[in-house]
Amino acid sequence: MTRNRLYLLLSLGLLAGYGWLIWASWQTTHHSDFTPCFFKNATGIACPSCGVTRSVLQVSHGHITEAILLNPLGLIMAAIMITAPFWLLYDVILKKDTLYTSYKKTEQLIRIKWVAIILIILILINWAWNIQKGL
Template sequence: MVKNITGYPCPSCGTTRAIQLLLKNNWMASLQMNPFGILVATMMIVFPLWILFDISFKKDSFYNYYHKAENIIKTKWIAILLITLVIINWIWNIKKAL
């Protein structure tokens, strides 16, 4: 949608295609398509299993981890680092003419 309106790809453009490349065991092409794909694919596998584990064993480790991660991300220098990584990925997408 962003690309249709602005003519520029969004930072996450190509993530779905990167995951598809991962499923075809083409890691390098996936990484080149969009590095977020590997991160998203990992989260799509790990998080549901983790939540299922917590439900099965009546634990709240995922919930606790989420809140700790949220507080860490709110740290100014980490937030700046993450935003910088997203901007770099966005520039990468624009340069590739994704």
């Protein structure tokens, strides 16, 4: 992936993510039972990322423990949503590619077999935990 494509996709993803959080925040105050998860809607079983939006909302209210208990992936997503806009602006304004370089290094790391296996196992454990919690 090129630098410009990554930065465009990340920018669009951040806009969509913040828009989604605003909508989800409104939905929580109006007690809607709607879930956008295709997997859960089709099977009735929580997916590995079920609860991430609620977890990020908990982080935004300063409830870190509750966020981790809902879905630990939400903490990672919140960190990305907080740091990525500033990192993007830094690179664009100063005409650098530090974010792109970090992305490429992370991509290489994830391609290492044992790292990928550990990450897959962690996602499967999180998925089992989501199912056990009844998300």
